[in-house]
Amino acid sequence: MRILVINPNTSTFVTEAVAAAARSMAAPGTEIVAVTGRYGAAIVSGRSEDALAAAEVLRLAAEHDKGCDAIILAISFDSGLRALRELSPIPVVGMSEAAMLSACMVGGKFAMITFGNRAAAIYAELCHSYGLGARLTNVLSLPPLTQEEQMNPSLVVPGLARIVGETVEKDRTESVILSGAIFAGIAGEVAAHVEVPVLVGIREAVGMAEMLVRLQPDKARTGSYRLPDAKQIEWPDPTLAERYRVR
Amino acid sequence: MRILVINPNTSTFVTEAVAAAARSMAAPGTEIVAVTGRYGAAIVSGRSEDALAAAEVLRLAAEHDKGCDAIILAISFDSGLRALRELSPIPVVGMSEAAMLSACMVGGKFAMITFGNRAAAIYAELCHSYGLGARLTNVLSLPPLTQEEQMNPSLVVPGLARIVGETVEKDRTESVILSGAIFAGIAGEVAAHVEVPVLVGIREAVGMAEMLVRLQPDKARTGSYRLPDAKQIEWPDPTLAERYRVR
Amino acid sequence: MRILVINPNTSTFVTEAVAAAARSMAAPGTEIVAVTGRYGAAIVSGRSEDALAAAEVLRLAAEHDKGCDAIILAISFDSGLRALRELSPIPVVGMSEAAMLSACMVGGKFAMITFGNRAAAIYAELCHSYGLGARLTNVLSLPPLTQEEQMNPSLVVPGLARIVGETVEKDRTESVILSGAIFAGIAGEVAAHVEVPVLVGIREAVGMAEMLVRLQPDKARTGSYRLPDAKQIEWPDPTLAERYRVR
Amino acid sequence: MRILVINPNTSTFVTEAVAAAARSMAAPGTEIVAVTGRYGAAIVSGRSEDALAAAEVLRLAAEHDKGCDAIILAISFDSGLRALRELSPIPVVGMSEAAMLSACMVGGKFAMITFGNRAAAIYAELCHSYGLGARLTNVLSLPPLTQEEQMNPSLVVPGLARIVGETVEKDRTESVILSGAIFAGIAGEVAAHVEVPVLVGIREAVGMAEMLVRLQPDKARTGSYRLPDAKQIEWPDPTLAERYRVR
Amino acid sequence: MRILVINPNTSTFVTEAVAAAARSMAAPGTEIVAVTGRYGAAIVSGRSEDALAAAEVLRLAAEHDKGCDAIILAISFDSGLRALRELSPIPVVGMSEAAMLSACMVGGKFAMITFGNRAAAIYAELCHSYGLGARLTNVLSLPPLTQEEQMNPSLVVPGLARIVGETVEKDRTESVILSGAIFAGIAGEVAAHVEVPVLVGIREAVGMAEMLVRLQPDKARTGSYRLPDAKQIEWPDPTLAERYRVR
């Protein structure tokens, strides 16, 4: 099967990192095709950039999903997930969604970890919007990365291990989700330093997408996730406008 | 004061209807400036069109908010509300948000009313995302409008009055929110036929916007609603890209 | 329009403080009439005094609401809010209710701040009773005021700024509500020292009351907020008993 | 032990009915002392009358609790329960509170049954305010009693049995709480006609009060339920004012 | 009346401790019969041992409930409570359930206290499963007992008093539940050192059981708590298999 990994950040180094992590998880016979955003922020970091990324996700899917069996959103805000799930005839999985659902099967409550204090509230809202607020203990923030840490992400592992240790004792956290592309490369290191399971999203998303492709649930023919009625929309991108025109 | 009313639907007749309703509520000295979407669906009716409308809302605000004191989103999905609230230095109010918060002050729980079964789930999610799920009894759907009803909306009043009567008795609904542009013109008629207060959003939004302008709460300087850091984004529209460039 | 501000505390200095704050917010043409409790505690500080204040609120409204267009409860427990909303033909707004609903439009979650540890649980219950528990991060308590601080409230600003800073970082609080008459005079000072919007209730309540007066939602004719049936009640105060007699 | 049963309705026939039901449940050696409201409505039926009843409850307790070991509020709105729990040095139990907590031990979710549509929302709010909303399936209303039914309450049993049967099948209701004095006399008849346990409040409240008297939990010395500080309050009733004066 | 106290831990010293505490609470005329688990862990301390204890609870009830009027589960996980409530014709009360419901009547929110970090999540889930999550502030853990502390439990009182003091101030906790057999002996000491009511479960359970015996609610004849249909089950224990055979 072929899975389209959409990274609506406009940074190709992020795409490469998540594509590599995706391939490390993919079953034999699963092909990972990864694409990068043309429009939006280099690294989506807040509410308005998330909204722009959602529109870009729809455009990227329209441009690239031909011949694909499922789509993964490789952005930890899961930008545009519900929108694309309506517009797409094939299964769509969000990276953070996959991490949260997997954490449910690992057992107990989970914490999410991010950098800085802009994104934390957004992750908490995302979790609640999935109806999973009861499983979330907290969204914890590490200080924004220094330049040295960006060059050598392993430097954040001790601080990360410390706040995970605290939330495990204080909040009854039983697994942690590392939210952000930077974590992709150090997940193994982190796991070695903490006492609870660690999830990063992209790997879980590959497993979920493969499951859904094999499961082949019918596309809804009623309700809010059925395909839009054929209609004309105005949009700079013709492929996306075309997507609405015919049904 | 000057309030910018943004209608991201691309239909000018909707803009005219909400602008008229807004002016009927505005205090002396309040000027209503209404703009219509250039990109997106004529009438936004589902999840993906909502996502496109959110991006268009950001673009319209960047193009038109100069000299304005507050912004109202004149679309009952409140498309892009949180995104614009981050990106905008002036207060932003959503039409459905204003209806729901006003319903809280009228007392008890409220129901929302819509047409067809595509939008109902979206309204329920919107209400829960505002933390107001405990005040919502249900989102009720009338059948999609017939052509005759579109020409003469008064024809839906009897059916509407009937389902409101039912939710009042069965669900302990104590007010109803009519969600959709079509309702703007018949709200008075509906109110005469039901026994609980009726809210339509655009009028409440004007009152809320005026309140916030006079209140002048400080813009957050931390957290998820502070302005984005200055950055370069790629976007077809130069005004929106400019909005991110300088801080 | 004329707005009746009811302060069921029996302290006139509180009435004067809230009336001044109310007038600072009122639109041109809005008259603020403020009345003080005759029965009850000088400063309502707990559950039983709150219950007595609720009865006094009903009595004060019956005595003073003639010719008024809306009522504001100028007590941060919103004592008797739902009761008066049923009994009164005109809109009623609670001070804390208005602060919480306004905080929703400022964005994100809010914290409430009080003094001592008697009132904190009551504020949290109030917030949950409005269905807004999902928007509340915490109710934080400052130590009870010293005599010196009562004389010079500005002395509490540094301590207040510190606990606000902590809740912003730790709980993802994005605005704060200062609950208590003492705060009315120092809100501006506090706002200058914290990084999130600050709300005090009385000013927001004036804006909400004006909005409701212009909106003129119908009084419910069914359900729990319709007027009581005409009946005889026994009550020491004849005006209040009269209020129930005729319909 | 001696239990004070406070009925803040001003109707002595209600007092007599609940006192009889209370005595039918009381353990050997438990004395039931029942008192009737002087001020307020004959039958408390809505929000504002509930607020007046709360104040009257405080007054009645101050007047009559000498020598008593616990207090039961014999009114199904539990008017003033939290207020009296703060002000009283002895345990206080609400009739509906006792019914709901007992229903938890019977198993599963419960429904409440009332007459008319004014009280239903109030019962639902009460249940949620106790943190028991997750156990409540619905508050169901029977039509207001006809004069014939008031004379002969058994006439309502068939209609009651029918709506109970419906909620059992449709809502997974596993017990029902009959809320209202009228039900006291027909509880046995109802129980014979429905397939789930039936609770009426006053009997459960007696058992709960006896349990608390024997348990003798310490009165809180901090937080929102500790006794008010000694203070002067203005109140027409000297006994109640006295209650606040000395500590 | 006769109450069967089932301790599915296989430690008789636990049974003796809870039986003594139960007898200290029992009304005159109430006989306490206490039995100890034959199968399972000496002290049930985690999820799988809890599951084994649930099966053992059913077996012990089948073996010993003849002539009894109610059953108390003397294990703070309330192992098998819902299962036995279905299978048993007489009332069943859980020790932690009784503590939580009693805490509701004492007022406000409660905290639970345990040892180590294995059980804390289980208590929190238990509380939520009863629909009482809104009343729980936190489950706090003391360090696992040292050998010295096991010999002399009074040694933990100072540490316990300190964490209770903290949760009272920080979380608005208004009562505490001590979860674990070790606490039975030191509850009085703890109560003397903290400022909020202290609950231990077994004493409250006795009061609740007596209340239910006198109340005599009908056994459900429909829904999930009615007796199982007569059927053959395979089980090593003949008494338990017999319990399912005849109806």
Add this chain to the structure above:
Amino acid sequence: MRILVINPNTSTFVTEAVAAAARSMAAPGTEIVAVTGRYGAAIVSGRSEDALAAAEVLRLAAEHDKGCDAIILAISFDSGLRALRELSPIPVVGMSEAAMLSACMVGGKFAMITFGNRAAAIYAELCHSYGLGARLTNVLSLPPLTQEEQMNPSLVVPGLARIVGETVEKDRTESVILSGAIFAGIAGEVAAHVEVPVLVGIREAVGMAEMLVRLQPDKARTGSYRLPDAKQIEWPDPTLAERYRVR
């Protein structure tokens, strides 16, 4: 990889049905090993049988999990899921858990469908215990199967399609979970007759188990899901007792 499918019902025809469904989903290289309960009910149908099944699940795992990479509980109550997740070093997935988590990725809210009214409340509690209550619209019951329907399950499809159609329109249900072994054989037929995706649990569980095996999350070394400490337990089955003895 090898997945152990545990059916704690003592009916081998159920085991065969779920094993066949599991194999229809398994990826190339995945071996399905299915075992049947020795102790308990032929078809687990209520609370006490569920408790017995949980103990049997632990025993079956101890007996059969050698050489396996993951375990699936093939019983729609997910009996013993959390208990085995603690006791087992390999991943464990519940059939209903897998269905619910998959429904989350299909989009919107889901309904569960069962037979009779004994199990409905149990499924609802299960869903809430996973923190997924906000995604559940309802648990709907079909009448208990007639003998004719047991022979020819296709006979229930029309009735099933009708109640699904109703919940889709009335409750905004966007997918349905068929809970019960009987459904395994007719899922395809049902899917053809309803307009929303249909989930049955066993197939989703296979995909989830494969995902977890490839993901290899670390077993928790702290908290409530870490392995029990080595200890002696009394249990009729030596394999299970052995499981606790050594660590």
